[in-house]
Amino acid sequence: xxxxxxxxxxxxxxxxxxxxxxEKFAALTSYEATLSSMMCDAGxxxxxxxxxxxxxxxxxxxxxxxxxxxxxxxxxxxKSGNKGAHLMADMxxxxxxxxxxxxxxxxxxxxxxxxxxxxxGGEVILKITELLSERGIPVCAHMGxxxxxxxxxxxxxxxxxxxxxxxxxxxxxxxxxxxGAELLLLECIPDELTKKISQVIKIPTIGIGAGLETDGQIMxxxxxxxxxxxxxxxxxxxxxxxxxxxxxEAMEDYVNSVKSSTLPDTFFFSExxxxxxxxxxxxxxx
Numbered sequence: 388x389x390x391x392x393x394x395x396x397x398x399x400x401x402x403x404x405x406x407x408x409x410e411k412f413a414a415l416t417s418y419e420a421t422l423s424s425m426m427c428d429a430g431x432x433x434x435x436x437x438x439x440x441x442x443x444x445x446x447x448x449x450x451x452x453x454x455x456x457x458x459x460x461x462x463x464x465x466k467s468g469n470k471g472a473h474l475m476a477d478m479x480x481x482x483x484x485x486x487x488x489x490x491x492x493x494x495x496x497x498x499x500x501x502x503x504x505x506x507x508g509g510e511v512i513l514k515i516t517e518l519l520s521e522r523g524i525p526v527c528a529h530m531g532x533x534x535x536x537x538x539x540x541x542x543x544x545x546x547x548x549x550x551x552x553x554x555x556x557x558x559x560x561x562x563x564x565x566x567g568a569e570l571l572l573l574e575c576i577p578d579e580l581t582k583k584i585s586q587v588i589k590i591p592t593i594g595i596g597a598g599l600e601t602d603g604q605i606m607x608x609x610x611x612x613x614x615x616x617x618x619x620x621x622x623x624x625x626x627x628x629x630x631x632x633x634x635x636e637a638m639e640d641y642v643n644s645v646k647s648s649t650l651p652d653t654f655f656f657s658e659x660x661x662x663x664x665x666x667x668x669x670x671x672x673x
């Protein structure tokens with residue numbers, strides 16, 4: 388049985404301290420109050436109101452249709468149930484197309500209860516990251532597979548498979564850190580690349596399908612509970628409800644797995660395995 392947290396407020400400093408001590412932290416997506424409250428009691432330290440809601444809640448085939456109003460509505464719902472977890476909100480598609488738009492929309496999210504905002508991209512979001520950080524809005528930069536760019540990249544494919552691209556991705560991570568990013572989310576990149584990034588940056592990292600070297604792990608809550616809308620979910624998804632008696636126990640199991648670095652043994656991929664594993668990659672992501 389997991390030891391539930393005491394619902395103390397989790398801050399960015401909490402994640403820095405955990406990283407310093409070599410301890411992992413657990414994150415999940417949420418879109419409503421009841422599950423958010425349960426997550427806090429189970430020990431989840433970070434809750435993301437992700438644009439994945441466009442797929443798991445609204446039934447779209449990508450995250451692109453999600454609007455600011457959608458995120459704001461679900462953010463308020465999650466905030467109502469939150470008991471101290473760090474609350475992160477996605478900046479949806481085109482909500483940061485210009486610096487001014489990014490500033491205005493990030494401000495709306497913070498005023499609605501977010502503790503930080505997540506922005507997809509590498510070099511392209513450097514100025515936005517710097518702008519928001521200078522104005523007191525914490526940014527989590529999202530690198531690797533960036534679902535909002537699905538129409539450009541042509542599918543939900545693993546990024547960074549070619550070792551020759553690693554230097555560029557690492558340089559972008561360092562640049563984002565220098566621009567003021569407080570957290571870095573790495574999605575669907577080979578664990579070898581994750582390790583390289585983690586060795587050179589100081590800010591906490593969060594991973595999904597990106598190896599064991601990140602400081603935290605995140606999953607879409609629907610995946611974690613085995614209610615994926617996919618016919619054939621990727622191997623890095625684990626149904627934690629399957630062997631537990633309740634949703635709460637499944638959440639505790641997930642938190643324990645993250646903190647013991649056993650989430651799950653098929654969760655991560657080397658450059659050799661990565662192509663085959665993602666042939667039927669998830670249709671929705673963080």
